[in-house]
Amino acid sequence: MMNWTIAIPEIVLSCLGMVILIIGVLHKKSNAFHLCSMLTIGAAIITMLLVVAGSSGVGYSGLFVEDSFAVFSKLVILLGSLLGVIVSLDYNTEENLQRFEFPVLMLYATVGMMIMVSSTNMMSLYMGVELMSLAIYVLAAFARDDLRSSEAGLKYFVLGALASGLLLYGISLIYGFSGTMSFDRLASELTSLGNTSPGLIVGIVFLVTGLAFKISAVPFHMWTPDVYEGAPTPVTSFMATAPKVAAIVLFVRVMITPFGHLLAQWQQLIVLISLASMILSAFSSIGQSNIKRLMAYSSIGHVGYILVGLAAGTEIGVRGVLIYLVSYVFTISGMFACIIGMRRRGRSVEKIADLGGLSKTDPGMAASLSIFLFSTAGIPPFAGFLGKYFIFGAAVNAGLWTLAVIGILTSAVSAFYYLRIVKVMYFDQQEAPFDARPPALTLVAGISAAFTTLFIIFPAPIVAAASSAAKVIFG
Amino acid sequence: MSQVDFPILSLLTFLPLVGVAVILSVRGEDAVVASNARWAALWTSMIIFLISLLLWVKFDQSNPGFQFIETAEWLPQVGLTYKMGVDGISVLFVMLSTALVPICILASWESITVRVREYMIAFLVLETMMVGMFSALDFMVFYIFFEGVLIPMYLIIGIWGGPRRVYAALKFFLYTLAGSLLMLIALLAMWDKAGTTDIVTLMHTTFSPQVQTWLFLAFFASFAVKVPMWPLHTWLPDAHVEAPTGGSVILAGVLLKMGAYGFLRFSVPMLPDASAKFAPFIYALSIVAVIYTALVALAQTDMKKLIAYSSVAHMGVVTIGIFTFNAQGISGALFQMLSHGVVAGSLFLCVGVVYDRIHTREIARYGGLADRMPAYALAFMLFMMASVGLPGTAGFAGEFLVLVGAFKVSFWLALLGSAGMILGAIYMLYLYRRIIFGSITRADLRGILDLSPREIAIFAPLAVVTLWMGVYPSSFTNFFEASVAAMVEHHQAALAVTSKLAGVIR
Numbered sequence: 009m010m011n012w013t014i015a016i017p018e019i020v021l022s023c024l025g026m027v028i029l030i031i032g033v034l035h036k037k038s039n040a041f042h043l044c045s046m047l048t049i050g051a052a053i054i055t056m057l058l059v060v061a062g063s064s065g066v067g068y069s070g071l072f073v074e075d076s077f078a079v080f081s082k083l084v085i086l087l088g089s090l091l092g093v094i095v096s097l098d099y100n101t102e103e104n105l106q107r108f109e110f111p112v113l114m115l116y117a118t119v120g121m122m123i124m125v126s127s128t129n130m131m132s133l134y135m136g137v138e139l140m141s142l143a144i145y146v147l148a149a150f151a152r153d154d155l156r157s158s159e160a161g162l163k164y165f166v167l168g169a170l171a172s173g174l175l176l177y178g179i180s181l182i183y184g185f186s187g188t189m190s191f192d193r194l195a196s197e198l199t200s201l202g203n204t205s206p207g208l209i210v211g212i213v214f215l216v217t218g219l220a221f222k223i224s225a226v227p228f229h230m231w232t233p234d235v236y237e238g239a240p241t242p243v244t245s246f247m248a249t250a251p252k253v254a255a256i257v258l259f260v261r262v263m264i265t266p267f268g269h270l271l272a273q274w275q276q277l278i279v280l281i282s283l284a285s286m287i288l289s290a291f292s293s294i295g296q297s298n299i300k301r302l303m304a305y306s307s308i309g310h311v312g313y314i315l316v317g318l319a320a321g322t323e324i325g326v327r328g329v330l331i332y333l334v335s336y337v338f339t340i341s342g343m344f345a346c347i348i349g350m351r352r353r354g355r356s357v358e359k360i361a362d363l364g365g366l367s368k369t370d371p372g373m374a375a376s377l378s379i380f381l382f383s384t385a386g387i388p389p390f391a392g393f394l395g396k397y398f399i400f401g402a403a404v405n406a407g408l409w410t411l412a413v414i415g416i417l418t419s420a421v422s423a424f425y426y427l428r429i430v431k432v433m434y435f436d437q438q439e440a441p442f443d444a445r446p447p448a449l450t451l452v453a454g455i456s457a458a459f460t461t462l463f464i465i466f467p468a469p470i471v472a473a474a475s476s477a478a479k480v481i482f483g
Numbered sequence: 484m485s486q487v488d489f490p491i492l493s494l495l496t497f498l499p500l501v502g503v504a505v506i507l508s509v510r511g512e513d514a515v516v517a518s519n520a521r522w523a524a525l526w527t528s529m530i531i532f533l534i535s536l537l538l539w540v541k542f543d544q545s546n547p548g549f550q551f552i553e554t555a556e557w558l559p560q561v562g563l564t565y566k567m568g569v570d571g572i573s574v575l576f577v578m579l580s581t582a583l584v585p586i587c588i589l590a591s592w593e594s595i596t597v598r599v600r601e602y603m604i605a606f607l608v609l610e611t612m613m614v615g616m617f618s619a620l621d622f623m624v625f626y627i628f629f630e631g632v633l634i635p636m637y638l639i640i641g642i643w644g645g646p647r648r649v650y651a652a653l654k655f656f657l658y659t660l661a662g663s664l665l666m667l668i669a670l671l672a673m674w675d676k677a678g679t680t681d682i683v684t685l686m687h688t689t690f691s692p693q694v695q696t697w698l699f700l701a702f703f704a705s706f707a708v709k710v711p712m713w714p715l716h717t718w719l720p721d722a723h724v725e726a727p728t729g730g731s732v733i734l735a736g737v738l739l740k741m742g743a744y745g746f747l748r749f750s751v752p753m754l755p756d757a758s759a760k761f762a763p764f765i766y767a768l769s770i771v772a773v774i775y776t777a778l779v780a781l782a783q784t785d786m787k788k789l790i791a792y793s794s795v796a797h798m799g800v801v802t803i804g805i806f807t808f809n810a811q812g813i814s815g816a817l818f819q820m821l822s823h824g825v826v827a828g829s830l831f832l833c834v835g836v837v838y839d840r841i842h843t844r845e846i847a848r849y850g851g852l853a854d855r856m857p858a859y860a861l862a863f864m865l866f867m868m869a870s871v872g873l874p875g876t877a878g879f880a881g882e883f884l885v886l887v888g889a890f891k892v893s894f895w896l897a898l899l900g901s902a903g904m905i906l907g908a909i910y911m912l913y914l915y916r917r918i919i920f921g922s923i924t925r926a927d928l929r930g931i932l933d934l935s936p937r938e939i940a941i942f943a944p945l946a947v948v949t950l951w952m953g954v955y956p957s958s959f960t961n962f963f964e965a966s967v968a969a970m971v972e973h974h975q976a977a978l979a980v981t982s983k984l985a986g987v988i989r
Binding site: 367368371382387388389393397400401404405412413416417419420423424427428430431434435464467468471472475 | 556557558559560561598601623626627628630631633634637638641642648649652653656657660661664665667668671672674675
């Protein structure tokens with residue numbers, strides 16, 4: 009039974025992408041960037057509605073699943089992409105990057121992500137990952153006249169291709185030693201360590217390595233600071249949100265559904281990656297002076313925290329991951345909206361010191377950036393705190409005390425460098441004011457700040473949705 | 484349970500945010516905005532104080548349990564509820580917070596000249612956090628307010644503080660954050676075990692002695708930093724010296740009490756075995772604090788630093804009292820916390836008065852102020868004597884009760900604890916002599932003005948409360964007598980159960 013209707017959101021989004029591409033090409037006026045961006049935003053909203061309204065089930069001969077876990081993730085991903093397109097509007101115009109392919113590439117990356125989170129087969133998993141990655145390689149190098157951007161694109165491409173290779177190698181080992189690529193069949197065959205072979209375990213290790221590259225977890229994080237710094241800022245913003253969510257959600261599904269019974273085998277691996285990510289991020293962020301680089305290290309740390317939830321390997325852990333991701337997307341999008349707003353005399357500035365005295369020149373931006381910083385540091389009452397609360401609650405529940413204590417201590421260390429930025433904005437000498445903020449950035453920063461602050465008052469719906477989504481993958 | 488129908492505690496907690504909204508909506512010239520912000524903040528905090536007087540009137544002193552309870556659904560799926568309520572232990576701290584905030588705002592009327600609007604907003608947010616923390620009946624809600632205090636205080640020290648403010652603010656934040664995060668793990672562990680974070684339920688949940696040890700250590704990391712206990716006190720002198728006067732008053736008056744309150748609310752009732760086990764350790768640290776910091780205070784040349792060290796010594800007496808586990812000791816600790824909140828706050832205000840005039844806190848720069856500032860000398864003397872613990876002032880009853888409680892535990896504990904009081908008398912009298920007596924040698928001191936009407940309005944209520952607490956302490960002790968008795972009983976019953984269990988196993 010094909011049951012093709014369950015993929016309607018993806019199909020519609022892809023078709024709309026092609027339509028937007030055609031409109032962009034045929035548009036008589038020289039520049040269709042703005043129009044295409046607007047259409048992309050519209051397409052994303054339509055897709056969100058379709059995702060909400062769509063039916064659930066398995067289709068395409070077991071390659072594709074639509075369940076509440078996928079729906080939850082898709083909404084977060086679409087939201088991240090939506091915010092990504094909005095923040096790029098003015099930046100691209102200012103930096104002369106207003107080509108209509110830009111939003112369309114984001115759109116296809118989003119299609120890839122949606123396939124990723126719905127995949128129930130190694131083949132569809134790989135297709136989704138590649139569709140996403142190829143679009144983002146191009147986006148990273150989008151400012152092609154800028155040396156740093158080209159370098160970032162090339163670096164990302166080479167390392168990303170390596171990661172894809174590892175992923176594929178892992179998949180082929182798993183297939184070779186188990187004879188299937190379907191998650192469900194793997195799950196029913198791998199009920200205990202007794203019926204697994206060492207080759208399969210090696211395959212899982214390669215799979216984890218490949219995915220760790222995609223989510224930039226230590227020790228596979230090397231590309232992140234350079235790519236984040238070099239890529240045009242809206243692309244960095246996009247890369248830090250939606251694709252990360254997709255890769256993590258995929259990671260969770262691929263570890264829990266087919267290999268859930270082998271938890272004892274891969275838990276160690278995830279614990280190590282998670283610890284290394286948290287510690288490296290906390291200590292290497294201290295010396296950063298470029299805010300985009302800092303964001304790269306900070307995102308490595310976030311991945312470390314999120315993996316704590318996966319390491320727990322329980323329903324509570326996955327719920328924590330999903331809640332963390334929601335707060336993460338809002339906080340990071342808002343933060344990048346502020347970073348994109350850092351422009352003086354038509355040029356963007358990226359040094360932390362450039363924020364000096366921002367609380368006097370632009371109190372609104374300083375206040376919202378502080379909210380995001382306190383949130384990422386996990387200080388209540390902001391959204392990031394609830395994320396950490398549920399993640400570490402899962403770790404405690406699973407008895408992963410080392411992970412919980414070290415995670416808590418690294419978040420105290422990381423508070424140091426987040427506070428340093430607040431210090432620069434509130435306590436330091438005043439720098440020249442930034443250029444007037446475009447309304448789109450104010451909108452994104454405002455929505456994100458409002459969500460980050462008010463989430464603590466109304467967390468129940470999102471926690472409930474995350475709970476039911478987590479329940480699904482534990483079947 | 485609740486005698487009043489409307490949610491008075493939530494109102495007290497969130498009304499300051501309404502004031503914040505009002506202040507934010509003010510537009511216009513800088514001077515106009517500043518003046519409006521001052522008045523809006525003062526009115527908000529005064530109204531809150533008046534509402535909090537309802538607690539004083541309506542509180543049922545014979546009821547040892549929680550009163551004015553409010554609950555609202557928050558996260559029912561995971562056992563988190565928004566729950567507020569006060570018992571005899573917390574009700575007076577709520578009132579202490581609401582009373583000190585208008586005084587701080589009044590004290591900052593003229594000394595804060597830059598970014599007045601932000602300052603007032605920070606203070607009102609701080610009030611929300613403090614009141615919320617003392618009224619929270621859910622551990623998670625408590626934790627949110629407990630941590631939330633850090634943000635406004637960090638900004639108050641960092642923006643309006645002295646020359647080394649950035650260092651002091653960061654030190655304050657990171658010290659307290661590192662401690663509280665360990666408490667978060669304990670909170671998560673309790674949540675995992677009990678399935679709820681409701682404080683009343685947790686008080687009646689038994690944790691195995693081994694678990695208790697770890698939980699106690701995690702709580703200790705958080706509360707000992709906040710109290711602060713020696714050797715974790717080093718953030719306090721820095722924070723006090725650099726903070727503006729209003730910030731110092733709140734820091735000494737309310738924020739230091741949060742740690743001791745945490746011990747009383749969580750460590751002692753929820754972890755009775757571990758508390759009993761660690762009591763000697765706490766005594767040792769407290770005695771070191773009492774004696775060592777008193778000696779350090781003697782050597783200070785900066786007025787604020789001296790009072791900051793004296794705070795550490797006074798809080799050492801409080802922690803001794805809490806861990807005696809008898810009614811006198813705990814009542815004494817509570818009384819000492821309240822009196823220290825009023826008296827240390829007043830002493831920081833006294834420092835603020837001369838700092839506003841001469842712009843230095845060097846003790847050596849002063850002398851002979853009695854001649855030019857008689858009213859100031861009188862006020863300073865009263866608070867100084869209260870800090871020393873002179874009978875008839877607020878400081879006496881608390882220290883006396885703690886010593887009575889300590890005597891029941893050990894003679895040496897009481898003896899060493901009282902050593903701090905003698906040293907306290909030495910450094911405070913020495914400070915007073917150097918500032919107030921003698922002859923005026925500096926030219927700028929000749930023209931110094933005595934207390935202005937605004938300053939008299941600040942000191943008068945504090946002086947009245949100081950004398951009231953000294954002359955008629957039972958109007959305050961009556962509030963917490965029943966709760967303390969219930970707590971002591973609960974503690975002894977819990978210990979009896981454990982020893983019985985140990986007997987069975989043996």
